[in-house]
Amino acid sequence: VSDDGMTYVFHLREGIPWVRWNGEEVEEVLDCEGNVRYVTAHDFEYAAKRTCNPDTASDYAYVLGFALRGCNELLEAEGW
Incomplete structure (x- = not known):
């Protein structure tokens, strides 16, 4: 957390694949080219x-x- 409390830094583990889980089996998610899709900051x-x-x-x-600047304002502006 930054000194002003406005920035949180998360360090993500590399090589973690997206998966589909149906309660019985796990399947890695593939991109359009057939490669395993990994979790990213994006x-x-x-x-x-x-x-x-x-x-x-x-x-x-x-x-x-409460945690993301502008999130509540956006929600309230749209009538939430």
Whole structure:
């Protein structure tokens, strides 16, 4: 956490694949070229922005609202 409390740094482990799990078996997710798709920082950024987007109507938006600057304002501006 930065000194001003505005920046959190997460260190992601490399080589962690995305998987599909149906309760019985695990299947690695592949990209368009057939390569294993790995979790990246971009995935976390995308997820946070999608969660705070009122158009997606995420039931969990309130969880990020307190932690991400602008998330609550975006949700409130759209009538949440």
